Amino acid sequence: MKKILIVDDEPNILLSLEFLMKKEGYEVFIARNGREAIEIVKKELPDALILDIMMPEVDGFEVCEFIKKNNKTAHIKVVFLTAKAKDSDIQKGLSVGADLYLKKPFSTKELVKKVNEIF
Amino acid sequence: MISNWVVILISVGYLILLFLVAYFGEYRAKKGKSLLKNPYIYALSLAVYCTAWTYYGSVGNAAESGLNFLATYIGPTLLAPIWWLIFKKIIRISKVYRITTIADLISTRYGKSVALGRLVAIFCVLGIIPYISIQLKAISSSFQMVSGSNLVSSSDAAISGHIFNDYTLYITIGLAFFTILFGTRNIDATVKQEGMVTAIAFESILKLVAFLVVGFFITFVVFDGFSDIFSHVENDPSLSGLTTLDSNGGYSEWFWLNMLSMMAFMFLPRQFHVSIKENTSEKHLDKAIWLFPLYLLVINIFVIPIAFAGKVMFSGQSEVLSDTFVLAIPILLSQDFLAIFVYLGGFAAGTSMVIVSTIALSIMISNNLIFPYLVSNKQFTRFNKGNFSRFLLNIRRASILLVLLLSYAYYSLISFRFSIVSIGLISFVAVAQFAPAVIGGIFWKEGNKKGAISGLVAGFTIWFLFLVLPTIDQTGFISFLIQNDKLFNFIPLADGQAFGLPMNKIPASLFWSLLINTSLYVFLSLRFMQSSKERNQAEVFVDVFKYSKEFESTMVWKGTAYVQDIEELLTHFVGVRKTKEILKEYEYKYNLSLKKEDRADSKLVNSVERTLAGLIGSSSARLLISTTLKEEEISTKEVLDILKETQQIVIVNKQLKEKSQALEEVTKELFSSNEKLRKMDHTKDEFISTITHEMRTPITSIRAFSEILHDNSDISLGDKQQFLNTIIKETERMDRLISQVLDLEKFNSGKQEFHLEYLKINELILEAIQSVQTLLEQRGIELTTKLEESSEYIYGDNDRLIQVLLNLISNAIKFCDAKAGKIQIVSKQVEGNFVVEVIDNGKGIMKEIQHSIFDVFYQAPDQTRKKPKGSGLGLSICKKIIEYHHGKIWVESNEQHGSKFIFTLPAKLNKSLTEQQSYLNEENFNS
Known part of the structure; x- marks a missing residue:
């Protein structure tokens, strides 16, 4: 059973993503901000993250950078799911090592399909 | 007793010091640090007005006729605003024409007339040489007194002791040397004589200090202060009458003496030299206008005390001249050092006058008397081809020598017989004759050469007949002219009825000479036409400020x-x-x-x-x-046409300049408003970018849950309920966001309407708390209040202010932990303002963002860190509302220790009172 960590500061979005991922058969972890996310990554070593960018204190880019730079965690797949839709944002997301960059609002079917594909 | 040789050595030493000071002035100028650019030096150089006459003669005059001596100083002081006005114009004119002397000024104004220049120069020489000679006399007799301890400085002693005579000659030659060295450094007389002026300023300081020191000594050391001296005088019946104005001439005499000194201050060649020719900036006048009168005031403080002290100390010794009191008192008391110091002060006063007067006269003699002959002599000009300037310079040097030797001759032949003041005033009357031609010349375009020449000649004739002839007579040359104290056995000369006026000789002759001078000037100017050359100068002189830089076309x-x-x-x-x-x-x-x-x-x-x-x-x-x-x-018409054109050019130039300045300003304004627009545009971009991002969040949830519900028919009833509930809430959030955006837009565009009324702040707070009561109870948060009672009101919009309070309170609720949360609301009055605080014990706000949480979407699009939840557009709306009410809003917070939101609102007067007032106003309006 693959582990997936969902990071977002909006409880409603967490709720919907949790429902979708559980239904796909992932073991789901939840973090409400960047700091929490990093702690869970260290502890649980999930297989993938669904990561928001705009969060208080530690933002999504920083979380992704941390994961990709650290040997122990570099293999973890990172999917950005964010309302930041500008080309420059996407560029930055890929440059910090993201495996996938998806925009909010999202189609649930497509999200599920794409997340499944990265493995 | 001080030996002759000591005094001579000290005098020579002083002259050497003067050379050094002058050299220092030249040195500074060469280094580009000219002292003449300093307005204080300028004002000090004007004090060349105070000669040995002031130094010795004022005391003499005060001792003889009480307060009359003050006229000499009150004139220039009272009329300071007038000389400021006149000097400003003359300085400008002199710069335009490169005028260096009063003779040049008058001759230039009246068509550059050689004859007029010659006339003025001759009058100056005649009028001033006696004046220079009395300075020599003062130097000589003070030397005699201090070195011989001889209090009786009778004139016979001066003649008999040939060593003193020689001494005066040597001093004269020394002064000639100094004057030639520092007064003729450049043939171009418009070049500033830095060294000379510096030396004059230095001498002005020295004479002032010396006079103050001796005055202080006599008043406070010898006597016991001013009142002591005055009581001595009052107790002595022979000294009464000293404390009032001379009753002989009364106030009209006083008036004419003031006028006289005023004109002397403006037209004496030496004053013209320092105030006009050596002036480096018209702005210096602004300082001189108060500094120079101040100098006069200070130097006169001790005149009366010294005069009275001398009267008291030498009462019964009529052979001690009152002119010498200043020096006689220290000598009598055997104060050798003080006596030497006083002597040097007088020496400085005398030499400064001699030096400047001599330079001024030498320029007039060479420029107005000698050069016109030379330049019109073709053979001469051919002969001296190319070597002119050296030759001219030598002529000027010879003139200096000539002036000083003439003065010395006059001194040794005639002037030792008179008191200093009488000769000084005679010179004053001579230069006062220039007043009509100069003042008329710069303010009245019609004044012409014929009028000026006739007026001057008439004035000088009267001056000569009334004032000079009688003095010559006393020396025994022409005794037949004056019989029975009457000139030509016809015109009365005695003081108090001189020349048919109830005055003394000086003011009376001033009156007559000026009256006839001015009348002739005005009459002939009106009677005859000007030549075109004259007209040209007249136009430029009177309107000099209109021509400004275009003067080469004038x-x-x-x-x-x-x-x-x-x-x-x-x-x-x-x-x-x-x-x-x-x-x-x-x-x-x-x-x-x-x-x-x-x-x-x-x-x-x-x-x-x-x-x-x-x-x-x-x-x-x-x-x-x-x-x-x-x-x-x-032709005159051509002259006037060209001048008019020049004036036009000046005006057009000025207008062009103004226009281009205005254009520049407009460009600047455009630039800054463009900048403003760009900033606004940028803010708008940010606003839109952020608002769309903000809206995507609820839309994301709504879409996700809708799809989930759509795709999963097997979903549990509980989940279904929760998801639908979320969709509803997020829709509401979306709606709230939209109305906030619209609100903000209204505030920004000024379309927001406010319904202003008088409100009680505490009532508003309680009303706001009422509406969040349920929420508080649900979350288990405790809310306390501390509301100060006040009789005053706020004038504002009820709903909007409630909105602010609600926003702050609900933020506080959001930040507080359920159950453990505590909120306090405080209201108080501080200096005309209500202060409301909303305090919570939540997690606080980071220092870095405290100032920006009130900004509209303060996150820039590039920012990726989110601001704390719940402070979306609400706070920026709060800020807009508070600012509309002329209040302020801010936050104080320590992370982890909760936050305190504070806003202020101005407190207003008693409600009923203001209402009553407006009611009354309406009544007035209606009736």
Whole structure:
């Protein structure tokens, strides 16, 4: 059973993503901000993250950078799911090592399909 | 007793010091740190007005006739605003024409008349030489007193002791040497004589200090202060009458004496020299206008005390002249050092006057008396080709020597017989004759040469007959002229009825001479036409400020001359090198290049004439130009037309300048408003970018849950309920967001309407708490209040202020932990303002973002860190509302220790009172 960590500061979005991922058969972890996310990554070593960018204190880019730079965690797949839709944002997301960059609002079917594909 | 030789050594030593000071002045100027640029030096140099007359003579005058001496100082003081006005104009005119003396000024104004310049120069020499000679006399007799301890400085002693006579001669020669060295450094008389002026300023300080020291000594050491001296005088019946104005002439005499000193201050050649010729900036007048009168006040403080003290100390010793009290008292008390110091002060007062007067006179003698002959003599000019300036300089040096020797001769033959004051005032009356021609010349365009010459001649004749002849008579030459105290056995001379007026001789002769002088000037000016040349000068003199920088076009000239002629003419006078410099400067100024075969235009001719005027005086320069270059007559009408054109040019230039300034300002404004627009545009972009991001969040949830519900028919009832509930909530959030955006837009565009009324702040707070009561209870948060009672009101919009309070309270609720949360609301009044605080014990706000949480979407699009939840648009709306009510809002917070939101609102007057007032106003309006 693959582990997936969902990071977002909006409880409603967490709720919907949790429902979708559980239904796909992932073991789901939840973090409400960047700091929490990093702690869970260290502890649980999930297989993938669904990561928001705009969060208080530690933002999504920083979380992704941390994961990709650290040997122990570099293999973890990172999917950005964010309302930041500008080309420059996407560029930055890929440059910090993201495996996938998806925009909010999202189609649930497509999200599920794409997340499944990265493995 | 001080030995002769000690005094001589000290005097010589002082002269050497003076040389050093002057040298220092020149040195500073050479280094580019000219002392003449300092307004204080300028004001001090004006104090050359205070001569040995002031130093010794004022005391003498005060001792003889009480307060009358003050007229000499009150004149220039009272009329300071007038001389400021006149000097400002004369300074500007003199710069334009390169005028260096009063003779030059008068001659230039009346068509650069050689005759008029000559006349003024002769009058100056006649009027001033006696004045210089009394300075020599003062120096000599003070020397005699201090070195011989001889309190009785009778005139016979001066003649008999030939060593003293020789001493005066040596001092005269020393002064000549100094004057030649520092007064003729450059043949161009318009070049500032830095060293000389510095030395004069130095002497002004020295004489002031010396006089104050001796005055202080006599008043406070010898006597017991001012009142002690006065009580001595009061107790002595022979001294009564000293404390009032001279009753002989009464107030009209007092008035004329004031006028006299005022005119002397303006027209004495030495005053003209320091105040006009050596002036480096018109702005210096602004300082001098109060500094110089202050100087006069200070130097006169001790005059009366010293005079009275002398009267008391030497009562019964009539052989001690009151003119010498200043020096006699320290000598009587055997205060050797003080006596020497006083002697030096007097020496400084005398020498400064002698030096400046001599330079001024020498310029007049050379420029107005000698040069006109030389330049019109063709053979002479040919003979001295190219070597002119050295020759001219030597003439000026010889003139200096001549003036000083004449003064010495006058001193040793005549002036030792008179008190200092009488001769000084006679000189004053002489220079006062220039008043009509000068003042008329700069303020009245019609004044002409005929009037000026006639007025001057008449005035001087009266001066000579009334004031000079009687003095000559006393020496025994022409005794038949005066019989029975009447001139020609007809005009009464006695004081108190002189010349048919109830005054003394001086004011009476001033009155008559000026009356006739002015009448002739005005009458003949009106009776006869001006020549076109005269008219030209008259226009420029009177309207000098209108021409400003265009003055080279103001001297109208017509004729045929070639650049080559001009070049040759200049080379004669200033040599090849300087000629090239002058022409180059001209080329640069008008941005053209001169060729030898070019016709010289009037601007070039005028420029050269101006240059020459600085060297040889304007009348000589005019004469030279008119004889060397082929000139054509020009009509007055032409002159006036050209001048009008020049004025027009000046006006147009000024307008152009103003216009371009205005344009520049408009450009600046445009630039800044453009900048503002760009900033606004940027803010708008950010706003839109952020608002769309903000809206995507609820839309994301709504879409996700809708799809989930759509795709999963097997979903549990509980989940279904929760998801639908979320969709509803997020829709509401979306709606709230939209209305906030619209709100904000209204505030920004000013379309938001406010319904203002008088409100009680505490009632608003309670109302707001009421509406969140349920929420508080649900979350288990405790809310307390601390509301100060106040009789005053706020004037505001009820709903909007409630909105602010609600926003702050619900933020506080959001930040507080459920159950453990505590909120306190405080209201109080501080200095005319209500202060409301909403305090919570939540997690607080980071320092870095405290100032920005009130900004509209303070996150820039590039920012990726989110601000704390719940502070979306609400706080920026709060800020807008509070600011609309002229209040302030801010937050104080320590992370982890909760936050305190504070806003202020101005407290207003009693509600009923203001209502009553507005009611009353309405009533008034209706009736």
